[in-house]
């Protein structure tokens with residue numbers, strides 16, 4: 014481009030620096046968020062994958078009734094790896110469980126995060142989260158169930174990378190639960206350990222393997238990797254992070270694109286005469302298009318470069334935070350060239366085509382008409398004609414006329430406010446929905462304090478507590494297998510309380526499916542499904558009687574009697590007990606014991622960082638809201654500067670002018686806010702569905718009215734900040750303009 | 758004398774909505790190189806339409822406009838751009854300077870796309886703007902702005918200088934100075950000058966006076982004794 018035109022460009026930007034700076038900041042925010050989140054997400058996935066790979070994550074784990082007699086033979090025969098693992102839950106303090114696991118040789122091996130490897134039988138490595146919460150450091154002595162250990166450091170293992178007490182849990186709580194690794198000998202000599210096997214398949218022969226296992230043994234428990242929340246949860250979380258990192262910046266870019274189109278259109282309209290003059294001077298279309306396109310491309314390129322740099326800087330702490338949160342071992346970070354390039358080029362790719370079309374359109378106007386300042390728009394738009402204003406007071410009439418004449422700009426103002434509100438509400442809704450899911454829904458459904466799972470089928474009636482039995486199962490769908498848990502309960506069971514969607518209490522003398530699973534299977538009352546037990550490989554059909562208002566886990570509840578029949582278990586046998594108080598059951602008989610209370614406190618811990626996240630999102634939303642409103646209102650002032658100038662000459666003061674020309678925008682801010690509420694609810698449920706599709710929960714969308722009120726206050730505050738910022742530009746409109754129009 | 762401009766059978770109609778308006782009807786004019794031509798006529802008579810067509814920023818419906826024996830009516834858009842760069846300088850009633858470029862840069866804007874422009878500094882002095890190179894248009898009076906506009910038009914040594922009411926917004930004293938400047942340029946570079954005006958008096962300085970009415974040529978006369986601009990009776 015010709016040097017002199019560059020000067021014009023820079024000076025124009027300098028004159029309108031606030032507007033261009035505002036648009037530029039939006040681009041920077043967008044690129045920063047895009048690169049930081051997608052690259053951090055990708056790096057975390059990479060590191061997780063390589064961790065799983067190098068540490069040989071299991072494909073499944075299982076418990077059998079009798080120990081395997083010839084594991085080596087099976088390994089060879091079926092081309093797979095098997096490794097037995099011993100575990101025992103000990104307690105360090107009251108209400109905390111530290112699960113001791115033996116060091117493994119082939120599957121689920123550990124990585125030291127900090128410290129040294131295990132050497133002697135006294136050595137112990139603890140998971141990082143637990144160590145942090147309980148203030149454990151290298152060299153500390155630990156007494157566990159009478160045995161003495163010395164802490165050698167912290168570690169990570171693939172099958173407890175997300176340390177959940179149960180494979181179907183979903184809230185980690187390092188306060189109450191952690192894992193530790195000790196030498197194999199230590200657990201060999203320990204009383205009451207319980208044992209399970211991990212398996213890694215080299216070929217697709219899982220079913221064959223299970224069949225062989227069931228031939229002269231019983232599989233009591235089988236958990237596939239993809240159903241093991243300890244292994245899959247992090248990926249789900251990271252996927253959500255990445256999705257946020259992709260969709261949010263693109264939405265910001267779209268908004269920015271519209272803003273830049275408005276700015277450019279406005280600029281060119283003002284410069285019609287200049288463009289015509291450039292033609293007359295012998296500049297050609299290409300040179301002029303290039304000039305105006307440069308406004309957009311310069312903003313895009315400089316914004317994306319700065320944004321990507323900031324994104325790169327932000328990515329590292331982000332990875333560290335996530336790595337610390339998930340106890341991932343030390344990570345390598347890769348710039349992820351693909352995301353880097355997208356981050357650098359996306360704004361350009363977004364802006365250039367549409368600005369090109371816009372500029373082209375303006376330049377199709379013949380030069381002679383451009384020289385006259387464009388065709389004078391004498392056309393009155395339809396609305397202006399339809400609406401009869403004669404009977405209104407002057408101020409009202411004036412405001413109505415202004416609104417009618419500025420409909421597109423006002424529409425965009427509402428849209429921008431809607432977007433900012435959407436962002437704000439999204440944070441709140443996520444939190445409110447999670448809170449509902451746990452505090453309300455969880456407490457409504459689960460009415461027991463302790464859950465005991467035996468390591469063998471029990472046939473003797475218990476002294477206390479309510480009996481139940483569960484098997485992991487699967488349902489074939491067109492998108493592959495959907496896993497679930499089938500639980501048998503006595504009809505009078507009150508430890509688990511379910512209501513149908515209308516709030517009526519359900520009895521356990523029928524087949525009940527919970528809402529979470531019903532939604533995923535798209536199933537209705539009265540329909541029949543084929544369910545295959547993962548333990549026995551038996552398939553049976555169940556006809557759904559009721560759908561329960563519960564979202565935790567993917568569950569079907571059937572009468573215990575029917576459960577035992579279907580699974581060919583002894584009549585009246587059971588596997589687990591629910592109880593309000595602690596029961597004295599010998600440890601050796603138990604596969605697990607869990608406290609409901611721990612889940613709730615765990616949840617409260619998880620929600621804590623979310624609160625900071627919401628504050629951060631609210632800030633970004635408020636900044637975006639201010640920027641959008643600022644640009645639109647300053648444009649409004651600019652477009653009407655002649656009118657404003659004339660009003661000043663006629664003796665109106667600034668306050669009256671402000672009331673007449675700007676004040677009405679508040680109604681469209683409010684309109685945008687109101688529209689945002691339903692829009693957010695719809696889009697967020699789509700978003701939550703897409704991230705929980707892989708997890709065994711559904712998050713119902715809930716929002717607290719208080720939070721809507723807070724969002725409203727934030728948006729209003731942003732509006733008044735905008736008005737304040739624009740006071741100056743209103744003041745700057747000079748009375749000369751009305752007197753001496755032709756200078757510009 | 759050598760002919761520079763030969764206009765033959767030019768017609769132009771404007772279409773606005775359903776109604777057609779004949780702005781130029783069967784125009785035929787020849788203009789010699791180095792002439793100063795004043796075009797007179799009432800408002801709406803088609804003066805600007807004609808001069809814009811000659812300058813290649815507007816198109817006509819029929820007829821030919823030969824400049825240096827080349828018909829510009831048959832040129833395509835790109836060739837027209839080239840023609841404007843090579844041969845034409847425009848001066849407008851409202852000066853049409855770029856407000857955020859300085860005097861120097863406004864002239865540079867035209868010089869940039871020319872192969873052998875005049876020296877901008879010398880030109881600034883020549884048009885009487887000594888010491889004002891770094892001022893912005895809003896810091897200049899109307900007459901000074903028009904001087905910039907003239908400098909911008911002539912920096913590429915055009916063969917045709919087209920002035921659409923160059924003094925329309927100026928008082929008589931300043932107007933005479935501007936006309937004097939135009940005349941000097943005409944003498945110095947042998948530039949052919951077309952001046953549109955409402956002001957009958959200006960025709961006194963012309964070599965040729967053309968009068969338009971309702972899109973037709975009403976008269977086309979040579980002026981045997983052109984006077985110096987400063988001696989025009991306003």
Ligand SMILES: Nc1ncnc2c1ncn2[C@@H]1O[C@H](COP(=O)(O)OP(=O)(O)OP(=O)(O)O)[C@@H](O)[C@H]1O
Pocket residue numbers: 382771772773778780798799800801802803804805806807
């Ligand atoms: N774009 C257009 N569309 C329709 N009609 C037009 C257009 N431009 C000019 N006209 C009409 O063509 C006629 C000639 O216009 P032109 O601008 O050439 O007049 P003029 O002689 O330069 O007048 P003035 O002295 O007022 O500048 C006028 O009647 C005008 O209304």
Ligand SMILES: [Mg+2]
Pocket residue numbers: 804805806921
């Ligand atoms: Mg005219």
